[in-house]
Amino acid sequence: MSISLAPRRTLRPSTPPARARRAGAAAALAALSLLVLTACGGGGTAAAPVTVTVTPSATVAASASASASASASSDLWWQKIVDQPLDFNSVFSRDGTYQGHIKIDDIDFVYTIWSAKATPRMQEWAPAGTKYFSFTFQAYDMRRRLRDPFKTKRRVYLEHMTITSAVTGPTAAPVSPYDLDGWAPNLTFDPQAKTKCGKKASATAEGKCKWGMLITSPKGAFEIRNQGIKEMPLDAEGVTLTFQATVHLEDDRSGGVYSTHVVPLELPIALYTDGVTGATTHPQPVPYDAS
Template sequence: MRIISRPRARFLATIGLAAALIASLTGCSQVVEAFNGLNAGQNATIAIPTPNPTASDVARPFDSDFSYDGSTTLSSEVADGLELRIDVWAADPKRTQEWTPDSEKAFGFAVNVYDSRVDEKAVLAQKRRVYLSMVSITSQVSQSAMNQGQMMSPFQFSADPRTLVPTDTLRSDRGLLLNSFQGGLLVPETTIHQLPADAYGITLQFALQIAVEGSANDDNSFATQTVYQVLPIAIYSPSTASE
């Protein structure tokens, strides 16, 4: 039996671990080069290639999923297994990199609710009803350090959703019913007008007043609450938009 000294054994173990690591990250020719480096001495350094950054790794000028994808979903759990969603999308221009301070910037949004306790096709009596009585959106603009605070709320929106939908849409004194077969609230387009020339972002702040049914088909189990969500939107300089 051949006896291997402890330092030599540790060195061989290091080779084995390094080989496994390199093989998972590099091609065969690079594995051979790495082994040659190890054989040259125990203090040899193995250079492991660093992957090139992907598009998602590149820093954004104003961190906004909406601006990056052209749409986003803001989700809130309003009760156990009961989710309220605000879907927002760019309407005009659809390319969010064309959203500049002096341009008209239109977006659409929809509000719906999903009850995971029952099948999506279940009748209304089996679902926990959610009524929406008010939608309010305020905003805060982000500007260069020199001019911060000039426009605190350049965009505002406030409406009773019952005034925004056809008169035959299901409703009550509690508000517009969101989880009916007719669907929830749809606002196809609303516009953010001119912003300060040095604006590089705007944050929309949603506030939704809702009444949530605690148990399905139980008029006495409703409780009211206000749902808050924020939506950051990047604003690009005209030169960036033209590119």
């Protein structure tokens, strides 16, 4: 049996003849010309002006309202800062973070302090309740570029870290809501911090290595997490933390001779009550490894 196939035809959409297309275009052009003449007052009575009113949708209106509310809230936050005594008008209270630089013999010692995740909003740091912060301490050899090989940089070791606190306010009670004092390798977050302890290393009275732990960037850093500042008198206006780090600084990379220095830092922190007696800071639950 044989099957014959008819040739396949391609269907094309029908289009109006060229003459019809030209006629349609001419009609549209004539209508547009008439509209322009009418609007300009030519050949007849001028058309009344048309007023177009654009009304924002409900979504846009809601967004604008939320933005205005956020702006007002931000203004209140800044007002709290302005109303505080100048002694506590600190960068840390304003930003929730602070970085202090202390230079000794071309070594830049850097304290980096921030409000911990449990109490991140500084405007909620009130006299009552525990407030949490974390910080790091590190040394940079400014005689070298940041990306230079580590073997060319002078070694800096942190032996001891001490932090004390003092409260300012109408109540003249000797309150110390936060204290820290100890051998740096025992305090830092890293349980295996690199130390300079060997058979010939000098030892402290407690039998610990005198040199402490390496803090030269980028191989070493001292880190403390989630430190709690305890409750203070309800009329407390602020608290000042005083840091003192005992360090051993290598005088020259090839000499192996070290000098000892104390690197200080004072950190004023404002406390906010927003006019409410007994305002309390409420820490929020966070992962155990949060900082």
